[in-house]
Amino acid sequence: MAEGLIVRSLRDGSLPGEHAPALCLEDSLPSPLASHSHAVFRHLLTSLLSTGTGTAVVLVAFHRSPSFYLSLLSPTFHNSIRLLDCYSDPLAWKPNHHPPPPSHSPQNITLLTNLNHLPHFLSSILHLAKDLGAQGHERVTVAIDSVTHMLRHAPLPSVLQLLTNLRCHEKISSLFWLIHTDLHEPKVISSFEYISTMIASLQPIVQLPDYANANISASITSLEENYSKAKFNLRLKRRNGRVKLLCEELLIEQGSVKFSSVPSVSSVVAQNLIPKVQFNIQLSDKERMDRANVVLPFEHQGNGQNIEIYDGRRSLSESQNDPSSIKIGGLSEQKRSNNNKSEKGEIHYIRDSDDEQPDSDEDPDDDLDI
Amino acid sequence: MATGGGQQERPTRPSSFSRVSSSSFSPASSSSTSTSLPPGVRIGANGAAFVSSGIPDLDRILGGGFLVGSVVMVMEDADAPHHLLLLRNFMSQGIVHGQSVLFAGPTKEPRSFLGTLPSPVVQKEGLKIKHDVSDVQDKEKGLRIAWQYKKYFGEQTAVDSHNRDKKQEFSSDFDLRKPLERQLLNSQNVECISTQDAFDLSKLQNHCLTFVSKLSMKDGINSNAGRIAIQSLCAPQCGYFEKDWDMLSFIRSLRATVQSSNAVAVITFPASVLSNSISKRWQHLADTLLSIRAIPDKDLAKLLTGYQDMLGFLHVHKVAQFNSQVPVILDASTYSLKLQKRKSLVLERLNQAPVEGSSGVSYATSGSCSSSKGSLLDF
Numbered sequence: 001m002a003e004g005l006i007v008r009s010l011r012d013g014s015l016p017g018e019h020a021p022a023l024c025l026e027d028s029l030p031s032p033l034a035s036h037s038h039a040v041f042r043h044l045l046t047s048l049l050s051t052g053t054g055t056a057v058v059l060v061a062f063h064r065s066p067s068f069y070l071s072l073l074s075p076t077f078h079n080s081i082r083l084l085d086c087y088s089d090p091l092a093w094k095p096n097h098h099p100p101p102p103s104h105s106p107q108n109i110t111l112l113t114n115l116n117h118l119p120h121f122l123s124s125i126l127h128l129a130k131d132l133g134a135q136g137h138e139r140v141t142v143a144i145d146s147v148t149h150m151l152r153h154a155p156l157p158s159v160l161q162l163l164t165n166l167r168c169h170e171k172i173s174s175l176f177w178l179i180h181t182d183l184h185e186p187k188v189i190s191s192f193e194y195i196s197t198m199i200a201s202l203q204p205i206v207q208l209p210d211y212a213n214a215n216i217s218a219s220i221t222s223l224e225e226n227y228s229k230a231k232f233n234l235r236l237k238r239r240n241g242r243v244k245l246l247c248e249e250l251l252i253e254q255g256s257v258k259f260s261s262v263p264s265v266s267s268v269v270a271q272n273l274i275p276k277v278q279f280n281i282q283l284s285d286k287e288r289m290d291r292a293n294v295v296l297p298f299e300h301q302g303n304g305q306n307i308e309i310y311d312g313r314r315s316l317s318e319s320q321n322d323p324s325s326i327k328i329g330g331l332s333e334q335k336r337s338n339n340n341k342s343e344k345g346e347i348h349y350i351r352d353s354d355d356e357q358p359d360s361d362e363d364p365d366d367d368l369d370i
Numbered sequence: 371m372a373t374g375g376g377q378q379e380r381p382t383r384p385s386s387f388s389r390v391s392s393s394s395f396s397p398a399s400s401s402s403t404s405t406s407l408p409p410g411v412r413i414g415a416n417g418a419a420f421v422s423s424g425i426p427d428l429d430r431i432l433g434g435g436f437l438v439g440s441v442v443m444v445m446e447d448a449d450a451p452h453h454l455l456l457l458r459n460f461m462s463q464g465i466v467h468g469q470s471v472l473f474a475g476p477t478k479e480p481r482s483f484l485g486t487l488p489s490p491v492v493q494k495e496g497l498k499i500k501h502d503v504s505d506v507q508d509k510e511k512g513l514r515i516a517w518q519y520k521k522y523f524g525e526q527t528a529v530d531s532h533n534r535d536k537k538q539e540f541s542s543d544f545d546l547r548k549p550l551e552r553q554l555l556n557s558q559n560v561e562c563i564s565t566q567d568a569f570d571l572s573k574l575q576n577h578c579l580t581f582v583s584k585l586s587m588k589d590g591i592n593s594n595a596g597r598i599a600i601q602s603l604c605a606p607q608c609g610y611f612e613k614d615w616d617m618l619s620f621i622r623s624l625r626a627t628v629q630s631s632n633a634v635a636v637i638t639f640p641a642s643v644l645s646n647s648i649s650k651r652w653q654h655l656a657d658t659l660l661s662i663r664a665i666p667d668k669d670l671a672k673l674l675t676g677y678q679d680m681l682g683f684l685h686v687h688k689v690a691q692f693n694s695q696v697p698v699i700l701d702a703s704t705y706s707l708k709l710q711k712r713k714s715l716v717l718e719r720l721n722q723a724p725v726e727g728s729s730g731v732s733y734a735t736s737g738s739c740s741s742s743k744g745s746l747l748d749f
Contacts, residue, residue, distance in 0.1 A: 160607040161566065168478075190642045191606035194448045241450040241681050243664045 002234045002246045003259045006198060007047050009236075011055055013139055013173030018239075020167045023176035024196035026189070030204050037202050038063070040232075040250070041178050042072060043257040045143055049077045056080040056137035058128045061087050062149035063178075080137060082128040085111045090153065115153040118162050129171045142166055144177035147192065148184070156188055164195055202250065203231040228252060232259065296347060408594045410467030411438065411632075412540050416693035421469075421595050421634055422541035424459030427717035429541050431705065432658065432689050433698055436460075436634045438595055440690040441625050443656035444638040446602065450664035452682045452707055453638040454486075455715055457599050459544050460636050462487045464597040466542060466550075470559040472581045472598045474574055476605040480562040483601070487550040490542035491714060545713040565600075569609040571620040574600075578624055582631045596633035598624075603639045604652075614648045621655050657690035662707075674706075675721045681707040684717060 006023060014020045025044075027037030048055055059069060059081060066083040073081065092113040110128065114120055129140045144150065150159050166172050181189050181201075193199050229251055236244040251258040407413070414420045414434035422435045423442075429435040436442055446453045464471045465487065475483055563577055578598060585596040604617055621637070628635045641649045641661070653659055663683040674680070684705045689698040705717040 155612065157607060157609050157611040160611075161609075164607045185645075187643060187645050190448065191611075194606055194640055194643050235449070237449045237664075241452055241664055243449045243666050245666055 001259075001261060002200075002232060002248045003043075003047075005236065005246070006044065006200065006234070007051065009198065010044075010048060010141055010174040010176060011051060011139065019164075020169075020172050021174050021198065022163070022167055022196040023174075023198040023200060024192050025176065025178045026181045026199065026201040027178070028181045028202070037178060039252055039257050040200075040202070041143070041145070041176075042069075044176065045069075046073065048141060049073065049080055055139045055141060056082075056132040056135075058082045058084065058125055058132065058140060058142045060084045060125065060142070060144045062090070063087065063145045079135070080132070082132055083110070084124060084128060086115060086149070089113050090115050090149075115150075118154050118158045122162050122165060125166065126169065126171065129169075133171055139173040140171055141174045141176070142172055144175075147177045147179045151184070151188070156191065160191060160195060167195070197237045199235040201233050203233060205229045205231055205249070294347060408467075408469075409539060410463070410469055411595050416691075418692040419595075421597070422463050423456070424461075424463035424541065424544060425456070425715050425717065426541045426543065427705075427715075428456075428684075431686060431700065431717065435541065436636070436658065437690045437692055438632055438634055439629050440634060440657035440692075441621070441628055441655070442634065442636045442658040442660070442690075443652065444636065445641040445653070445659070445661035446638050447662050447664045447682070448640055448642045450662065450682050452662045452664075452684075454601070455546070455681075455707070456660075456662075457601055457636065457638060458487050458546075459715060460597065461599050462489070462544055462550055463542065464595075465554050465557075465560065466490055467539075467594075468559070469594050470561075470581065470585060470596045472561045472563070472577065472596070473601070474563040474565050474577075474599070474603075475601040476564070476566045476608050478564060478566060480564050480601075484555050484560065484562065485549060487555070488544040488546045489548045489550045491545045543714045546709065546715065547713050565603070565605075565608050567609060570613065571610055571616055575620055575623060578635075579627060582627050582633050585632055594632070596631070598628070598633055598635040600635070600637045603637050604644055605640065606643050611643075614644070618648070618651055618655070621652065625655060625657075653687070656688060659687040661685045661687060676706070676708070676718070679708045681709065683707070683720075 009021050010023060012021075023044075025037060025041060045057060045059070049057060057080065059066075061069060061083055065087050066085045069081075069083060070078065088111060090113065110124060112121065112124055125142060129142070132140050147159065154162075163175065163177075166175055177192075179189065179192055229249055232248045232250040234244075234246040234248070236246070238244060249260045251260060407419075410421055412420050412422075412434065418434070419438040420429075420435035421438055422429050423432070444453050444456055461471050461473060461484075473480055473483065477483070561577070561581065563574060565571075565574060568574065581596060581598065585594065603621075604611065610616060624635055624637075627633075637656075639652060641652070644652065661684070663685060665677075665680055665682055684707055686700060686703045686705070689700070691698055702719050704720060706720055708716050708718055710716045
């Protein structure tokens, strides 16, 4: 379900007047699936391309060579992807560089060497996006292989400005990137989370034990599990301001990624959010009406009928045969189940003793002679 | 340290609206000076001057509104955009009262934010007529009329009938679905600045200084109050984001500027993108500190009533106080943001959901200090 949500959101793009949705895919070292996050990245890439003909992707490749990505995809998709090659020569070391003309599909790959100059970077991406748009793809998604690599070359505010500008641009319909959380300060990670609308992170299923106390040997074997599974946490920022949290299991099999929903873990309710909660003692209108309809266990209700109040001594059948008496629900455990909620409210009154005259307990001052 | 100095200066604020003497509450003197107050400013407890925040509930919670000369900081939540609701109401209130407004935002076109400002809800005619009637009466009966009409206004501090129609105008209800009229926005009083491409805050600082000096330039005529609204001051995409100490000194200088003038500054900032120590410093610099929290979906439905209508939580950390050493102690510090009839923003106290009848156990929270999952409440 999480995967479906992500793909759908990235594919749908943004509403007019909104910024494009952005997915921040985070990975961390404890999950030895640092490569697995890349598998998720590739998986998203292929699912985006394979769903529908309208989506096209501009891929900015830092981490792997562009040919690697091209080999992943079937040739039918080669037309809907444009690659910005930042892998081959990011620091412009090769003298007199020009786009290498290999024999296979060179037209999707654009070499970029001047990575320090971000406006140029932005314009290259937009150029490729326009290219794709001209070909008839109305939705262009930008995928950045790894923002960590970008941060090597440019300072944080400019990278964020670039991403925000991409989000605002009308040619780009959605955006996703990969970031390695261990290589940056928490401030940097939270800044990326700030500008994204979806945050997905991979965590290990089995945490590393505390070496001081735990029984190490037993727990290390369970760490094996980490190699095949991981926890996939997704945080979605919704349009109405609510946050949706999802947690699923990720399985990597034979190079393909499978998501499965985990049996519901009891979510820890944010206790610190509500320090002081009061009870609402105001009544709503419906509640007021219901209150007016409750029959009170008085001896006389004021409508001329004599009321018998069950005092626990008379048998059930006798009171049932008495037509003039109104039962005040004191027999609830025999007649009705506890969970039966009738429309009117009920008041159960059981009298103390038979000796008391009716209404004698009402007013102790009755015998005063004034 | 500068913040320590700021703390000491707080009780004596030389803004031109407030008065130090406590005889301000006698009807004779207040009526003579009440005519000299510009619209939108009210004298409240301890002779302090308040402007409305645009949300009547928030004014009531803070004890009158935002203090003139104070800096209000709102800590944003990275997941939800509700701080914009507070900013919008604040700016609309200023524009409706004819006060000068300065807005700074981290976008290329901050002017477009003005298009989202709400317009005030039109008051019903019946209440208006009663105000005129009370005006006609003379002063002695004025107090009695005030008592009679108290039930229409709920609780309030001692305000005589002469000020009553001003009271109604002090804070208006805003309809978030209707945008503010164009001609109000195009007046000279509203300025917008973009902070996205700025590499340092000197430009913004100069703008604030000139804005505040323009406020006090009109001598003789009562200078109006001014409002400074800065959205997401430490947004990560701004060029000065890595310069922590520059941002802190900007806030300090803004605080000093605003303190001796008739302006109120509201700054929102995403606290999660700052490092812990810097974030604490920001929070200490605020006179009034509020924070917004987003609600995780469906998580708290068992605990609270009215959960579906809630947009988010508003938490009040600090409330500014002037001319008094007594701190403000609130009944509750967390409120829920709701949209009433989908148009106006209200703040409500949180109510616990009714206990499950059959089980008799409620998932009660036991305060912020306990870390357990919740205690069983047995009736």
